[in-house]
Amino acid sequence: xxxxxxxxxxxxxxxxSLHVRVPMAAQTFYFGGIALVLFAVQVVTGTLLTLYxxxxxxxxxxxxxxxxxxxxxxxxxxSVHHWGANLMVVFVVFHMLRVFFQAAxxxxxxxxxxxxxxxxxxxxxxxxxxxxxxxxxxAYWATTVGTEIxxxxxxxxxxxxxxLRGGPDVSQATLSRFFGIHILVLPLLxxxxxxxxxxxxxxxxxxHPRKPKIRKPGSEAEDNVPLRPFWPNYLLDELIAWYIxxxxxxxxxxxxxxxxxxxxxxLVTPDHIKPEWYFLGVYELLKRVPPLIGIMAPVAVIGLIxxxxxxxxxxxxxxxxxxxxxLGATVLIVGTIALTYWGYNS
Amino acid sequence: MARSRTERAFRALxxxxxxxxxxxxILAGSTVAQESSPSASPSTTxxxxxxxxxxxxxxxxxxxxxxxxxxxxxxxxxxxxxQSNSCFDCHTAVNPTQQTVSAQWQDSVHGRAAIxxxxxxxxxxxxxxxxxxxxxxxxxxxxxxRAVTVGICGACHSxxxxxxxxxxxTDQYAKYFASxxxxxxAAAGDTQVAICTDCHGxxxxxxxxxxxxxxxxxxxxxxxxxxxxxxxxMAPYGIPTDQYEIYQxxxxxxxxxxxxxxxxxxxxxxxxxxxxxPPLSTEVVEVCGNCHRATQTLxxxxxxxxxxxxxxxxxxxxGTHDVSQxxxxxxxxxxxxxxxxxxxxxxxxxxxxxxxxxxxxxxxRRCDTCHHPNSTIYAQVQGIATTLADAxxxxxxxxxxxxxxxxxxxIVGDAQVALSEAKTSLIQAQAAVHTTKLTVVTEHTKDxxxxxxxxxxxxxxxIDESTSRRAAMVIVVALILVNCLIxxxxxxxxxxxxxxxx
Numbered sequence: 001x002x003x004x005x006x007x008x009x010x011x012x013x014x015x016x017s018l019h020v021r022v023p024m025a026a027q028t029f030y031f032g033g034i035a036l037v038l039f040a041v042q043v044v045t046g047t048l049l050t051l052y053x054x055x056x057x058x059x060x061x062x063x064x065x066x067x068x069x070x071x072x073x074x075x076x077x078x079s080v081h082h083w084g085a086n087l088m089v090v091f092v093v094f095h096m097l098r099v100f101f102q103a104a105x106x107x108x109x110x111x112x113x114x115x116x117x118x119x120x121x122x123x124x125x126x127x128x129x130x131x132x133x134x135x136x137x138x139a140y141w142a143t144t145v146g147t148e149i150x151x152x153x154x155x156x157x158x159x160x161x162x163x164l165r166g167g168p169d170v171s172q173a174t175l176s177r178f179f180g181i182h183i184l185v186l187p188l189l190x191x192x193x194x195x196x197x198x199x200x201x202x203x204x205x206x207x208h209p210r211k212p213k214i215r216k217p218g219s220e221a222e223d224n225v226p227l228r229p230f231w232p233n234y235l236l237d238e239l240i241a242w243y244i245x246x247x248x249x250x251x252x253x254x255x256x257x258x259x260x261x262x263x264x265x266x267l268v269t270p271d272h273i274k275p276e277w278y279f280l281g282v283y284e285l286l287k288r289v290p291p292l293i294g295i296m297a298p299v300a301v302i303g304l305i306x307x308x309x310x311x312x313x314x315x316x317x318x319x320x321x322x323x324x325x326x327l328g329a330t331v332l333i334v335g336t337i338a339l340t341y342w343g344y345n346s
Numbered sequence: 347m348a349r350s351r352t353e354r355a356f357r358a359l360x361x362x363x364x365x366x367x368x369x370x371x372i373l374a375g376s377t378v379a380q381e382s383s384p385s386a387s388p389s390t391t392x393x394x395x396x397x398x399x400x401x402x403x404x405x406x407x408x409x410x411x412x413x414x415x416x417x418x419x420x421x422x423x424x425x426x427x428x429q430s431n432s433c434f435d436c437h438t439a440v441n442p443t444q445q446t447v448s449a450q451w452q453d454s455v456h457g458r459a460a461i462x463x464x465x466x467x468x469x470x471x472x473x474x475x476x477x478x479x480x481x482x483x484x485x486x487x488x489x490x491x492r493a494v495t496v497g498i499c500g501a502c503h504s505x506x507x508x509x510x511x512x513x514x515x516t517d518q519y520a521k522y523f524a525s526x527x528x529x530x531x532a533a534a535g536d537t538q539v540a541i542c543t544d545c546h547g548x549x550x551x552x553x554x555x556x557x558x559x560x561x562x563x564x565x566x567x568x569x570x571x572x573x574x575x576x577x578x579x580m581a582p583y584g585i586p587t588d589q590y591e592i593y594q595x596x597x598x599x600x601x602x603x604x605x606x607x608x609x610x611x612x613x614x615x616x617x618x619x620x621x622x623x624p625p626l627s628t629e630v631v632e633v634c635g636n637c638h639r640a641t642q643t644l645x646x647x648x649x650x651x652x653x654x655x656x657x658x659x660x661x662x663x664x665g666t667h668d669v670s671q672x673x674x675x676x677x678x679x680x681x682x683x684x685x686x687x688x689x690x691x692x693x694x695x696x697x698x699x700x701x702x703x704x705x706x707x708x709x710x711r712r713c714d715t716c717h718h719p720n721s722t723i724y725a726q727v728q729g730i731a732t733t734l735a736d737a738x739x740x741x742x743x744x745x746x747x748x749x750x751x752x753x754x755x756x757i758v759g760d761a762q763v764a765l766s767e768a769k770t771s772l773i774q775a776q777a778a779v780h781t782t783k784l785t786v787v788t789e790h791t792k793d794x795x796x797x798x799x800x801x802x803x804x805x806x807x808x809i810d811e812s813t814s815r816r817a818a819m820v821i822v823v824a825l826i827l828v829n830c831l832i833x834x835x836x837x838x839x840x841x842x843x844x845x846x847x848x
Contacts, residue, residue, distance in 0.1 A: 024844070068757050228844050236837045240830050247826040254819035257755040 017202065021227035022234050026206040027102070030241035031095035035123075037242045038088040039194065041249075042126075043187065045081040053133065055179035057172045060135035061263040068260060079253035085127050087249070089278050092123050096305075100329060103317035104207035110309035112200040115193055117306045122190045124278060129182040131276055132175060140264035141273040143178075144170050149275070149282060152295045169266065212315045280343030281336045287346070301332065412533040416523035420494065421501035424464040424485045430472040432479055433463035450550035459512065466490065466498055492537040496522065499542040521621035538579070540622075545569055561619075564602055566612035567593055589613075592667040611637065634660040644780040656698045663711050670708065672776070674738070677731040678714045690716045729784045734775060737791035740798035741765075741772050747805035756808040764801035768794050 005011045052071055054063040067074040096116065099105055105113035132143040147170065151161030166173025208225055228234060262268075275283050286294035304311075312325060319326055434451070437444040451457045456465075464471040468485035470478055480486045490498055500519035502508050509516050522528040522542075530536040545561050546552075552559035560569045571590035573579050580587050593599045593613070601610035616625055616633045625633045631651075635642030638660075645651055650658045663676055692699045705711050713727040748761045775790035 065757070065759065069760070226844075228841075233837070233840050233844065236833055236840065240833045240837065243826050243830050243833070247823045250819055250822050250826070254815045255755070257815075259755060260757055260759070 018231035018235075020202065020205065020230045022206045022230055023208045024226040024228045025208055025210060027098075027209055028206065029094070029098055030238055031091050031098050032201075033238040034241060034245050035088060035091040035095055036194070036198075037245065038084050038091060039190065041084045042081060042088065045077050045084065046183065046187075048077045049081060050183060055133070055175055057135060057175055057264070060133065060175060061260075064134045064136075065260060068258070075257050076253055079257045080249055082258035083249050083252045083256075085130060086277075087245070088123055089127060092120050096120060097329075097333070099207075100308075101319055101326070102207060102209045103212070103319075103322065104209075105309045106207075106212060106312070106315065106317065107309075109200070109204055109207065112197060112204065113309050114306055115197045115200065117302070119190065119193050119197060121302070122186055122193065126182065126186050126190070127276055127278065129178040129186065132170070132178045133182065134260060135175065135264045136261040137264055137268070137270055138261045140170060140266070141270055142275045143174065145273055145275045145283065146279060147174075149279070149286065149295065152286075152291050153299070154292060154296065157295075207317075210318060212317045274343070277340065277344065281339035284339040284343030284346065287343075411524065412529045413523050416500075416520050416528070417497065417532060419500035419504055419519060420497035422465065422468045422485055422487065422498060424468050424470060426462060426464045426471040428460060428462070431462045431464075432471050432474045433467070433469065435474065436476070436479075437463075447549050454547075454549060454551045455553050456551055461502070465502070466495075492541050493531060493535070495543055496528075496531065496541050518620040521618070525618065525620060525622045526624075527622060538582075540573060544573070545619075563608045563612055564606055566614050566619075567599065567603065570613040589667045596665075596667060596669045597671055598669055609637075628655065630659040630661055641777050641780050644777055648780060648782040650782055653698065656700045658700065658716070661702065662700070662705050665705075665708060665711065668708060674731060674735055676712060677727055679709075679712050682719070683712070683714065685714070685718055726782075726784050730779060730782075730787050733784070733788050733791040734779070737772055737775055737794035737798075740795040740802075741768050744768060744798040744802040744805065747802050747809070751805045751808040751812070754809065754812040756812055758805060758808060761801050761804040761808065764797060764804055768797035768801055771797055 049067060052063055052067045052074070054060055064078070068078055069075075071077075099113065099116065128143075128146055131146075132139045147161055147164045150164055151157045153160055162168070164174070164177075165171070166177050211225065274280065282294070282298050285297065288294075289297070314322075316322055434448055438448045439445075451463070462471050463469070464485075467490070468487045469480050470484040470486075473479045473484075478484065487494070496519075500522070503514065504516050504519040506516050523532055527539040527541070530539045531541070546554075547560060554561045554563075556562060557564070559565065567590055574585065575587050575590045577587045594603060598611050601607045602612060614622070615636075617623060631642060631645060635645075645660075664670075664672065687693075689704045690698055690700075705715070714724060717723045717727060744761075744765055748758050748765060751761065752758045771790055771794035775787055775794055778787045778790050781787070
């Protein structure tokens, strides 16, 4: 280690990263850490998949079939990638909800929240671009529906549609740009945003769920709250959570390995075209309200979530004293779940 | 007294003249009717159908035509310029009924092709004076009679020059007078029969390619049934009226009416449309073979086909309007049905015969209806039935195994490809039954079983792989949990060293 330290001088950085203290009362439920690990899993499994995947409309389907059927442990890598993607969306949402209900987005963590919302958007876009890559019927038609939703945005909709598809239809141009975005653009953006997010968290520390403004930037604890070391105590908790997550992924990949439908055929429209599950709410909303409202309402909600820390400036963090906020958020969550349920069963 | 004798003589003459006259009229129906064109004697009142001209359902020999040649069409001559249509201008303002008629014509194929009112009703469409436009001196005939209507439609639709622009055939008129409908109309003046407007509409005529047209393929069965399922209309002809009901339950009816598969046959596919007739017994193989070509070829190789006029036809086993999904049941009766030699042999001459009435009941359409249980052929039928059942079992087994593998989340595309090959062989084996040759059928069933075994093997391999994965999953999860326990134990030790939360 001494040899490495002499040549890198990274020891102070590592010590500064690890030797921080977190409030003993902090209740993160490990959602953020799990989302981070899932991103790492996606990077590793995605890289392995890229070794065999061919991003052309002629060969994409066959290459995915080859990975799943013939490559040693290909089925496992692909299934873990599939379940990792879905779980990542779930845990990023859980993480956001935890931060929201604990009011951890409030001063001084507004920017941390905004970068986090951006990471949520990147996660969704990861799923959206990755869904097309197997080039089977579900992938093709879900992408067709998904891009059409984007095409319904007022003023810029047509531009967005052409930008996403690379033409009027989902085609080779779409596959090429989705592949490029999925394996290069999004990982770089997500990696950069993650570093920023983690630096903010590191510098500002974890929020206390019952006491606002526990610590000012760069200072030690002010309010005399009990703390525990991040390393090794808190990280060990996270490690146990990650292991349980790993076990869950092994079970999911083994019992419900990812399948493959018929090869994409633009001339054969399936009976029931549906987007990915996390777009089902928007999809169902579009069926129930005028298109303009159906598209602009989710955009407005995301925008509202993004700037929420600047609108909710009260220092209060206890949920029982934030009844209106809690009620509004609950209505939004229940509404989204209900729309998703109806969309799934429609 | 003189007057009385004269009256008695006249009455006696009348008693003799009525039956003789009636006989002469019947004879004249077949020879003279062609000379009197429909336009010459337009019949606007329904004439009672003549029972003497009823046509058998499925004959073995073609009946001589009652009308050697179709009557000449009867175009209406009018002074129209093919642009003016004063009729439309006035009739749209007369009353709601006339407005509807005018609108129907305007949207019809004739309205769009500038075929005006005067082309069917006569009159002068260039005049806006009712006394001129609707004057008989200008050819106005009002509503044409049913017999006249055929001649008017035929005037244009048999005109090659006029139909060229629309790319329409010109043989419908001639075909119509070769049909049962046309022959009854021409020979017996029976205006109850179907004429052009009954099927195509009157003012609202649409192309038959238009799905809303009553003559569109999927609408044809209901169209025919509008008369042929009407017991009152069919009573004079002695024709059954349950064909449509039976057809709806058949595989053909299901495909056409429920699945909207326009490749499936309608009434017209077998009976013809303009030249509608019951198919002759000798024609049936060709009628079915128009679609089932491969099966027809196999049938022609069979011993059955060599029997000529008395050969079992498609309907002998499959029925006519009630064609159902074929299957194992068609080979032999489930129980030992009483065997009756007279089913296929004339009791008097011992000669083979083919009587459709013997096979009207679906339960009678079995091989052992004709072939005696002690015969060599019966044993051959048993052999064919058994080998087909074996092939079907092998195929179903593979299909089930693939379903099991798929339910475990395995990708079974390769197994399904193998199964589809087995399916092809199975279909070939089922079709080969029409050759009536056990060796030919066995060749295909053996191939089916081999291919089904391959598909089954692939699927079984996937099930085994899934089982291995699940066993490995248990081990991995167990190892992870052991690690978790170790970490948890370390965590508790570390946490004990921390101060309690204030």
